[in-house]
Amino acid sequence: MFGLGVLKGLSVTLKHFIDTYGDDFKYVYFKGTEARKEAFLRRQGPEGRGLFTVQYPEEKLTPPENFRFIPFLLTDYEVLPNSPDYNPQEAREQTRCTSCGICAKVCPPQCIWMVRASDPITGKPVSKSAEFYIDIDICMNCGYCAEFCPFDSIKMDHDYELADYERQNGHIHDLKRLTKSVSYYNAIRPTWNAKEVAARQVAEEEKRRKEEERQRKAAEKATAKPIKAKES
Ligand code: SF4
Ligand code: SF4
Secondary structure, eight states: OTTHHHHHHHHHHHHHHHHHHHHHIIIIITTOGGGHHHHHHHHHSTTOOSOOSOOTTTSOOOOOTTOOOSEEEEESOOSOTTSTTOOHHHHHHTBOOOOOOHHHHHOTTOOEEEEEEEOTTTOOEEEEEEEEEEETTTOOOOOHHHHHOTTSOEEEOOOOOOOOSOOSGGGEEOHHHHEEEHHHHHHHOHHHHHHHHHHHHHHHHHHHHHHHHHHHHHHHHHHHHHHHHHHO
16 A cells, blocks of 8 residues: 555654653663663663664763774873872883884884883983874774784773864874773773783793793702712
């Protein structure tokens, strides 16, 4: 019949519209406002009814663990940047980055650059970055830098809300902006962090075992020498 398809389509829309309010009523009004998060998660899952779109920015989906956006540098300094005790110098000092330059070399669009720090007394270069920059307008979020870093120092962030009113300096992230704590990394990528911690423990254990083996052999050699000397 002419117009039946249109009516069917509209009825689907109407059903979603009514389901949306039914869901809100059930999860939010009957269970209190605390249930809003539960209702939101349910609506995004296979059992969701009603409106499927996310009411961004009031509602936000948690990105999956492997989501990649702009890289950041890991520091073992755990004070949060918005805390009054935060010391940016200390945060920089405790970054894992050795300024080896591998990430800058492998970066396909060449949007990383850094300046190696030097010893204030001798003037000799040290394994730290004095400056480190990423141009976020050029970064293509490929994750190569994080993949190739030999020191687990640079990681891919989940923070995608980087819009700015200033498009020159605001989009060049410097050391202060790039440095984030290990606990932040663990919060966004717990599986990755656990794997890396386990791998580091295995490597340290192997190093310790080799050192013990070397010391044992050296001790054996040292005790064997006087005996040989007596025999001759
Ligand atoms: S590869 Fe890692 S350690 Fe080397 S400069 Fe880049 S972030 Fe620093
Ligand atoms: S994610 Fe890719 S493009 Fe962005 S800084 Fe790392 S290597 Fe370069």
